[in-house]
Amino acid sequence: DARVTQTPRHKVTEMGQEVTMRCQPILGHNTVFWYRQTMMQGLELLAYFRNRAPLDDSGMPKDRFSAEMPDATLATLKIQPSEPRDSAVYFCASGTGTGWTGELFFGEGSRLTVL
């Protein structure tokens, strides 16, 4: 059963600590998206990659957030230093490439709480 896997599912940390969230996209999917979900802002697109190359990370606070795809099976989202306003659920989603009509497959999310 192919699915997007995210770790950790839950993370509680203190302000100033580094947080790394990981995503394993579905095998063969070459497009990966990171979204952040909060009550106030809904689903915000933070960054996305195609064939491991970043296409757009304009939704991310550059001073503290970074997103990478070290290889085709792993995407990471790092926050350093974390702040209470970063508390949210972070979703990774993946999809295929050429000819794709657009279904995104979402992971179950990483719920981050920054104290």
Next chain:
Amino acid sequence: AQSVTQLGSHVSVSEGALVLLRCNYSSSVPPYLFWYVQYPNQGLQLLLKYTTGATLVKGINGFEAEFKKSETSFHLTKPSAHMSDAAEYFCAVRRGSPGTYKYIFGTGTRLKVLA
């Protein structure tokens, strides 16, 4: 820029009643439109999508949506609500050009089904 607007952040219906969730889009080109559903503590999953062709689109769990270009709408309906339909529903539009597509989500509508 292409975007979507969901009218009503909360909708309540009685079990067995019609479900109508509203979505309007803004787009200068024919859009690709999607409805996703999110159950508590889960990621989003695709309900249905409109790409080209037939304007009435059928999805999973008895849901359907009709693309109306004249009204720039893509409302989601289900003839008879079931308790299991209680969830949050998101309308989304695909933006960009081939190779750089990204997905913008509405703010969501939380559906409550009353016994």
